Amino acid sequence: MLRVLIADDQDLFRGGFAMILNAQPDIEVVGEAADGAEAVRAALELRPDLVLMDIQMPNLDGVAATARICAETNAKVLVLTMFDIDEYVYGALRAGAGGFLLKDVRRDELVEAVRLVAAGEALLAPTATRRLIEHLIGSGHPVPRLAARLGELTARETDTLRLVARGLSNIEIAAELFVSEHTVKTHVSNLLTKLGMRDRAQAVVFAYESGLVVAGSGPQVR
Template identity: 75%
Template sequence: MMLRVLVVDDQDLFRGGFAMILDAQPDMRVVGEAADGAEAIRVATGLDPDIVLMDIRMPVVDGVRATTEICAKTGAKVIVLTMFDVDEYVYAALAAGASGFLLKDIRRDELVNAIRVVAAGDALLAPSVTRRLIADLARRGHPVPALVTRLGELTDRERDTLRQLARGLSNVEIAAELHVSENTVKTHVSNVLSKLGLRDRAQAVVFAYESGLVIAGES
C-alpha cells in the first residue's frame, strides 16, 4: 500500500527535507506541501492524503485549527511537528484529533517508522507528552458525565483493553497483560474505537481519562 503524505511547515528547509526523505521510501509518496494552516486545509481537503505532517506553529492559521478542520473533513491522520516537547499546543492538537507528535530533530528512520506506525492505526505519544496530557486531564477534576455514560457501551473486556491503551501499551503488551491473543486484542481495540467513535489510540487515551475510567496516578 502506497501511503500518501502531505507535508505542512512554514519553513522551506524543513518542508523540503521531510518531503525528500519520504519520497525516497518505496511505500510513501508526498502528494502535496503547504506553508501554513489555511493552505494545508485546502490541500488536504482536495487531495485527502493518508497522513499529514503538521507543523504546530505557523502564520495565518496555526496547526491546531488546521488539525481540527482536516480531521473533521477528511480521513487523514495528522502527526504534529514541533520544536519543543513541552509545546503548549501539543495537547490541544491531540484533543483536536492528531494521532501523535514528533520533534523536528527526529532521525530519518524514526520519521519513516512514525508514519508507518500511525498509518497502521497506532498512536505516537512520547512519554513526556503523555505525562503532560495526563496531568492536564487530572487538573480538570471530575469526569465528564456524557463520557461516563458512553463507557456503558463497552464490554468488561473492552474496558480492560481501554485501560491498557491509556497506559500506552502495545497490542503485544496488552495481550500479555490480559492473557489473551494479540488478534483478540486487535478485535477489542477495534471495537472500542468503533463504539466510542474514536479515530485512533491517541483519542482513546484522552477518552479514558476524561471519562474517569483511568485516574491520573493509578498504575
C-alpha cells in the first residue's frame, strides 16, 4: 500500500485530493497538513512514502518543507502549483522534489503522478516544463562547477543522463542505446550515486544547469 501525506493550506484541495487517492486500491492517505511546518512534523511522525506538497503555504513554504523532508526522511515529494512558471517549483526540484503538477490536473493524471514519483520516476507537468526550464535556465550558459562534474560519469552514463533529461523512459532509453532495460536502470542508479542525487528529477535539473542539455533542444520530461 502506497502511503501518502497531503500538505495544502486549502481545505478544499486537501479534501478533494484525499478523496481521489483514497479511492485507489493501492493508495492510502495517512495524514493531512495545512502548512509547511505541519507537513514536516507529519512526515517525520507518519513516515509516508510520498508527500503531495503545495508550493506556497504559510509558516514554512513548500520549498523549505521539501528540503527538510527530503533530508530527514525517505519520502518522495510531488509538488503542486497553481502557476505553470513558478520559481518556487524550480527551488523545490533542486531541494529534492520528484516532480510537479499544476493544481488543475485531471484525477487520472494525479493518480498516475503519485504512483510514478513514488516509484522514483521524474514527472514534470508537460505543458509547463519547457517554459519553466527556458525561463529559469534560459541563458544557456552552463555552471562551470557543474559542467566539470560531468567528468565523473562514464560515456554511457552521460548518454543515459542526456536521454533522461529529454524525458525518455527506461524502455525508450534502452532502445536508443541498444542495451537492456536492466542495463539502463544500472546506469541511472550509478549516475545518481556519483552525482549525489535522490532521483531523476534532480538529474534533469543538473543536466540543464551543467549544459549537457540545452533548453529547447529536444522533448521534455513527461
